Amino acid sequence: MDVTTILILLLVGAIATYFSGDKLASKVALVFSLGAFGLSLSLLSTYCNGGNISFIANWIDIPKVALAFKADGLAMAMVLLTTALTPLIIFSSFGNSFNNSKNFYALVMFMSFAMTGTFLAADGLLYYVFWELALIPIYFIALIWGNGDAEKRKKAVLKFFIYTLGGSLFMLIAFAYLYSKADSFLLEDLYKLDLTASEQCWVFFAFFLAYAIKIPIIPFHTWQAKVYQKAPTVGTMLLSGIMLKMGLYSVIRWQLPIAPDAAKTYMPVLIGLSIAGVIYGSIVALRQKDLKKLLAYSSLAHVGLIAAGCYTLTLDGLSGAVLQMIAHGFVIVGLFFAAEIIFRRYETRKIDEMGGIRTQTPKFTSMFMILVLASVALPGTFNFVGEFTVLYSLSQVNVWFAILGGTTIILGAYYMLKMFQNSMLGETNAKVFAEVTSNEAITFVVIIAFLLFFGLYPKPIVDLITPSLNEILSNINS
Amino acid sequence: MDTNLALLLLLSPFVGFLFNIFFGKKVSRNVSGAIGTLTVLVSFLMSICFFAQLNQNGKALEIHLFDWISVHNFKLDFGLLLDQLSLLWLLFVTGIGSLIHLYSISYMHDDENMHKFFAYLNLFVFFMITLVVGDNLLVMFIGWEGVGLCSYLLIGFWHKNQDYNDAAKKAFIMNRIGDLGFLIGIFLLGSQFNTLNFSELKVALGGNLSLYTNICLCFAALCLFIGACGKSAQLPLYTWLPDAMAGPTPVSALIHAATMVTAGIFMVTRMNFLFDLTPEVQNIIAIVGALTALVAASIGLLQNDIKKVLAYSTVSQLGLMFLALGCGAYNVAVFHVITHAFFKACLFLGSGSVIHGLHGEQDMRKMGGLRKAMPITFWTMMISTLAIAGIFPFAGFWSKDEILMVAFEHNTILYVVASIASIMTAFYMFRLMYLTFFNDFRGTEEQKHHLHESPSLITIPLVILAILALIGGAINLPGSNWLNHFLEPILATKHEEHALGTHEYMLMGIALAGAVFGILWAYSKYIKQGFVPKQDSEITGFSKTIYNLYYVDEFYTFLIVRPLNSLSNFFRTTLETALGKLVFGFGTVANGLGTQGKKLQTGSIGLYLFAFVIGVLAILTYLFIAQ
Amino acid sequence: MNNILNQIGIENYIFLSVLLFCIGVFGVLYRRNAIIVFMSIEIMLNAVNLLFVAFSTYHQDAEGQVFVFFSMAVAAAEVAVGLAILVSVFRNIGSIDIANLKNLKG
Structure with a gap:
């Protein structure tokens, strides 16, 4: 058994969801996504016991493209993130009703399929295909089931689509160039390539454009806030929880090892840019009035820090970045879900129109609070482990990076607590706010339990990813 | 066995927290309070156990629980360290904690969310224990941030009032500024020495250090001190503490007087081997401490809110402790922390009793003459006030005197500043006593009608704390110096015993005279002349500047908050x-x-x-x- | 060499086909009637066909003639489709003057 089974299961799940009809769709999707999660867990145990779960076969002869899926610890960590979050996201949407829900859930499953493929693919062209494939479902999800004015939504979503697609084309060019050099798209062959400094530079920045838009790193982030705001919450969760991580993961997997010298040369610039994103995102978040937009900018700040960690080219930076990716994936899904729960009851995302919820719903408040605290990386949560490691790695490069990046500790606390205070605390709101249902609570509890457990005991994940990261680092440094 | 007991010590309040969060609403208020109190009491008993054990064999206990975070050059364990310093801290944290829990059962009895209050208090004690027993800087950091969180939760406990929420938020963010410093300090130390474990750091720092390392150490020490400034409310990060009085009074007593704010002192004492190597930073600490003591004391002179006075007095006393730390006299600082914990907890709880008796009135201008109605509160507070003023033979006398003595040895200017702060302390504390308990009652008739002594659950902790404030100085009387000997294994440099010569007697005499002068000054103003502070609008001139806290908050708003917000808007x-x-x-x-x-x-x-x-x-x- | 090229030189074929081709080109450029444009295209095609056959004989290689068959077949198909389009254009617009067919204007 190898990792292709996960992909097949997800694809079959998407098709089955489509044919199951509107009523059953969400349940079918949940079952299949849970199945994929279980499957990836069992594959993980095979992998940990030394079994080989990678897969490689020829696909196209000219140009030489292989169906290569490489499952090392890093890829498995990301696959698990995807397959764990997908059922969670699907389950969290049980309180919503969608028109044509069979299409909706089929697209969600399909997106999960494409993202899993992106994480696993070890062949440049195959990877590119999955990378672009993931864009299609989210486009339709945001376009059709999004909220707000249809015209504005169309504009925002189209901008997002073209922007990311445009960025990716540069990556395609880079791949074409690399193919002309290596006569192969295979990851290992690309690693072995001996490129001159200027070639590396071109390839590096071609990749960078694609990833900087996807992650996003400022100033390439302009699509983000609006799409997050307009997309249905499920779409926002998929985007922020998993899709952003595609970009970050690709930085580690593709960009850095293929063009290591360029990465070393431009390291200070890249870290500087990422950290500028941290500060910029935090400052913009301070005065946001829309809850989802605020979370979008907080996400911008957090991924900035993760990207900075990636570009340090140290083991700490990379492993901290991966840890933080996973932690951020969970916490941001939880936070968007909290926003959705408020929206379900108050039909608003404007923070001024909330307030005084705490007295009515202690359970929800507590869970929301824990997520807010996790998001500001309180020690004991998983986010702290990631943030600490990333900041530590930054301090190894230059202590000023750590100090500037560390402002997220202060600013993050400021905007998150301000948001929490204005949305939840204060005099009891006149509008009734129903306590969370057990379905809603389950999602929160799973996320919180995950964050707290790995916050105190991150060792399993660290042990899983460290060998692969070391391998990548040896490729970078050789 | 020891591991299990240590875990019991650590986790018992956490169990209390879980119980109160999940089941607190279902059981009656008294049960919820009792569980909260008992779990802390268990920790206290465990601390006594370990303390006795330590006294017998003198060996510190190190317990490794599990691996936590690892970075390329070192691994961090989740480990506990029970040595002289941490046990001393545990004793008064859990001891005073239990008393305050007991007090809260009665004080918070009418609050609908009493179970939550106890849950947060328990969580606070849990984090405080984590902070104290952690065997490396990062575990300490868990507790460090954790107490900040609990402080946030408890200050904003009455969350319907957005002003209180603002105060809570402010406390958290100010603490976080310090925390960033702390983290940077951790990074610097970690990258230099490949460990964050206290004992390993101590060994590593004992070796030969290159010049570069020394510079790094300086920065690290400075960063750690910034962390301490945030947590222990020193200049320039002190403004959150007075605002933190928005929380219920037991919280002020527990967190903002006796325990959490001493975390900074604990950390500096814990890292004494580092600070000893960086005399420049020590000088900064001493100067910051002395300045804080003076500024806070001067603000305290004119405050009319009973809790605000106590808050500024806390800031001022913490400044004195930092002065001692800066002079390298860690044992003296620890001594003052302990005595201060006794009398300040007592004062806060006493003020809580007064507020309770007046149904929430905190303005001293509307009090007066409560001596007869609340005798126990009065006498216990009187003892504590004498202690904080530094009157022989109360606890505060001994510890404050030692601080002044080391300051004198170190630098005369620091000594003078600290002495002035002490005189001011005596003045404003007696001003508080006179305004509250003497002359005639100035409140409404209805309040007067309802005046009563608080129930015994409130007065018992007061009495216990007052006794401790009376005799607490005994742990380090000149001559016996039990505390100094006890702490010897922790502190790298040994302080020679003060032989009580004429010199020392003279200093003691000056201190005592200063305190008496302060008291007499207050007496003549508030008893003889019967002076009552003016209404807010009538205050003018420099007093107005002081009354408005030197406009520091406005200054910060102008300098940081507003630009940040306009920048945000611009972006x-x-x-x-x-x-x-x-x-x-x-x-x-x-x-x-x-x-x-x-x-x-x-x-x-x-x-x-x-x-x-x-x-x-x-x-x-x-x-x-x-x- | 014992074939027709001995009597009429290859260069004559080339001249003829170039002439035919040019006639075709000018027909396409100057005439506005779509059918005549079509015929001109056919002339160009046949010019090429002629060249194919001539060179095929010249090189003693039948491949060229095979191509001519292909090209004739394709041309026939093209005419069928093209004329059909023209018929329907005429039915819709009532004219097959290419100057009137301006719907592709950007």
Whole structure:
């Protein structure tokens, strides 16, 4: 058994969801996504016991493209993130009703399929295909089931689509160039390539454009806030929880090892840019009035820090970045879900129109609070482990990076607590706010339990990813 | 066995927290309070156990629980360290904690969310224990941030009032500024010495250090001190502490007087081997401490809110402790921490009792003459006030005197500043006592009618704390110096015993005279002249500046908060739009090219054909020429 | 060499086909009637066909003639489709003057 089974299961799940009809769709999707999660867990145990779960076969002869899926610890960590979050996201949407829900859930499953493929693919062209494939479902999800004015939504979503697609084309060019050099798209062959400094530079920045838009790193982030705001919450969760991580993961997997010298040369610039994103995102978040937009900018700040960690080219930076990716994936899904729960009851995302919820719903408040605290990386949560490691790695490069990046500790606390205070605390709101249902609570509890457990005991994940990261680092440094 | 007991010590309050969070609402208020109190009491008993054990064999206990975080050059364990310093801290944290829990059962009895209050208090004790027993800087950091969180939760406990929420938020953020410093300090130490474990750091720092390492150490020490400034409310990060009085009074007593704010002192004492190597930073600490003591004391002179006075007195006393730390006299600072914990907890709880008796009134201008109605509260507070003023033979006398003595040895100016702060302390504390308990009652008739002594659950902790404030100095009397000997294994440098010569007696005499002067000053103003502070609007001149806390908050708002907010607005409205337009610019350019380009498409087939033929000809011509 | 090329030189075929081709090109460029444009295209095609056959004989290689068959077959198909389009254009617009067919204007 190898990792292709996960992909097949997800694809079959998407098709089955489509044919199951509107009523059953969400349940079918949940079952299949849970199945994929279980499957990836069992594959993980095979992998940990030394079994080989990678897969490689020829696909196209000219140009030489292989169906290569490489499952090392890093890829498995990301696959698990995807397959764990997908059922969670699907389950969290049980309180919503969608028109044509069979299409909706089929697209969600399909997106999960494409993202899993992106994480696993070890062949440049195959990877590119999955990378672009993931864009299609989210486009339709945001376009059709999004909220707000249809015209504005169309504009925002189209901008997002073209922007990311445009960025990716540069990556395609880079791949074409690399193919002309290596006569192969295979990851290992690309690693072995001996490129001159200027070639590396071109390839590096071609990749960078694609990833900087996807992650996003400022100033390439302009699509983000609006799409997050307009997309249905499920779409926002998929985007922020998993899709952003595609970009970050690709930085580690593709960009850095293929063009290591360029990465070393431009390291200070890249870290500087990422950290500028941290500060910029935090400052913009301070005065946001829309809850989802605020979370979008907080996400911008957090991924900035993760990207900075990636570009340090140290083991700490990379492993901290991966840890933080996973932690951020969970916490941001939880936070968007909290926003959705408020929206379900108050039909608003404007923070001024909330307030005084705490007295009515202690359970929800507590869970929301824990997520807010996790998001500001309180020690004991998983986010702290990631943030600490990333900041530590930054301090190894230059202590000023750590100090500037560390402002997220202060600013993050400021905007998150301000948001929490204005949305939840204060005099009891006149509008009734129903306590969370057990379905809603389950999602929160799973996320919180995950964050707290790995916050105190991150060792399993660290042990899983460290060998692969070391391998990548040896490729970078050789 | 020891591991299990230590875990019991650590986790018992956490169990209490879990119980109160999940089941607190279902059981009666008294049960919820009792569980909360008992779990802390268990920790206290465990601490006594370990303390006795330590006294017997003198060996510190190190317990490794599990691996936590690892970075490339070192691994961090989740480990506990029970040595002299941490046990001392545990004793008074859990001891005073239990008393305050007991007090809260009665004080918070009418609050609908009493179970939550106890849950948060328990969580606080849990984090405080974590902070104290952690065997490395990062575990300490868990507790460090954790107590900040609990402080946030408890200050904003009455969350319907947005002012209280603001105060809570402010406390958290100010603490976080310090925490960033702390983290940077951790990074510097970690990268230099490949460990964050206290005992390993101590060994590593004992070796030969290069010049570069020494510079790093300086920065690390400075960063750690910034962390301590945040947590222990020193200049310039002190403004959160007075605001933190928004929380219920037991919280002020537990967190903002006796325990959490001493975390900074604990940390500096814990890292004494580091600070000893960096005399520059020690000087900074001493100066900051002395300045804080003076500034806070001067603000305290004119405050009318009973809790605000106590809050500023706390800041001022913490300043004195930092002064001692800066002089390298860690044991003296610890001594003052302990005595201060006794009398300040007592004072806060006493003020809580007064507020309770007056149904929430905190303005001293509306009090007065409570001596007869609340005798126990009065006498216990009186003892504590004498202690904080530094009157022989109360606890505060001994510890404060030692601080002044080390300050004198260190630098005369620091000594003078600290002495002035002490005189001010005596003045404003007696001002508080006179305004509250003497003369006639100035409140409403209805309040007067309801005046009563608080129930015994409130007075028992008061009495216990007052006794401790009376005799607490005994742990380090000149001559016996039990505390100094006890702490010897922890502190790298040993302080020679003060032989009580004329010199010392003279200093003691000056201190005592100063305190008496302060008291008499207050007496003449508030008893003899019967002076009552003016209404807010009538205060003018420099007093107004002081009364308004030197406008520090306004200054911070002006300097940091407002620019940040306008920057945010600028980014949000201007820069974001501009960037968005820039990206759209690509689209606009493409659109423009299309508009121009479509003019070429006239639709005339003849033209197309002509262009086609021309094109073919051009290619052919080119091919011929190329050949 | 014992074939027709001995009597009429290859260069004559080339001249003829170039002439035919040019006539075709000018027909396409100057005439506005779509059917005549079509005929001109056919003339160009046949010019090429002629050249194919001539060279095929010249090189003693039948491949050229095979191509001519292909090209004739394609041309026939093209005419069928093209004329059908023209018929329907005429039915809709009432004219097959290419100057009137300007719907592709950008």
